[in-house]
Amino acid sequence: DGGITQSPKYLFRKEGQNVTLSCEQNLNHDAMYWYRQDPGQGLRLIYYSQIVNDFQKGDIAEGYSVSREKKESFPLTVTSAQKNPTAFYLCASSRDREGQPQHFGDGTRLSIL
Amino acid sequence: AQKITQTQPGMFVQEKEAVTLDCTYDTSDQSYGLFWYKQPSSGEMIFLIYQGSYDEQNATEGRYSLNFQKARKSANLVISASQLGDSAMYFCAMREFYGGATNKLIFGTGTLLAVQP
Secondary structure (H helix, E strand, C coil): CCCEEEECCEEEECCCCCEEEEEEECCCCCEEEEEEECCCCCEEEEEEEEECCEEEECCCCCCEEECCCECCECCEEECCCCCCCCEEEEEEEECCCCCCCCEECCCEEEEEC | CCEEECCCCEEEEECCCCEEECCEEECCCCCCEEEEEEECCCCCCEEEEEEECCCCCCCEECCEEEEEECCCCEEEEEECCCCHHHCEEEEEEEEECHHHCCCEEEECCCEEEEEEC
């Protein structure tokens, strides 16, 4: 079955530590996205990529970094510069075409120890 | 700036009844798209329905329909014959053209729906 796989499901970070969240898709989608969701709130866009080796900042990119070396993969690194990283992180992908919905992974819950 | 507003933080509905979840939007674009997603307590986001700004008919998808009123800038989701499994958070989202990413979305804050037996 085609889909988006995020790992791990739960992640704990110590202060001052960088962590990387994995996102892989086998839908052959061009575009990929990372969102952050805080309790009781909607999704906010961190980074997005429309094509391999290219990505753009979203609304809350500070303290995060991404790479897009392969079409299937779009990992997100939460750096120590992100002062409040505890949140639910969702990865999505879509065909970069009008009207195409974004398909989401199951998410990663990140907590600070 | 483009914006999505969902004014109902939470709603109750009796099983088998219909329910309407409100969504209003603000955009200066002539061409845009509106999406509804369902988020169960497990966290995944499930795509429900899409409405394009130039679509003449209201979108329908099984028990879901979208009441699209362009002049009022509203795109309400109607769920008919509610089921217990419909209990979830529901998000309205709009496609934004910023930066040329034709499918970049902005989301509302969501409505928590509880279906009562």
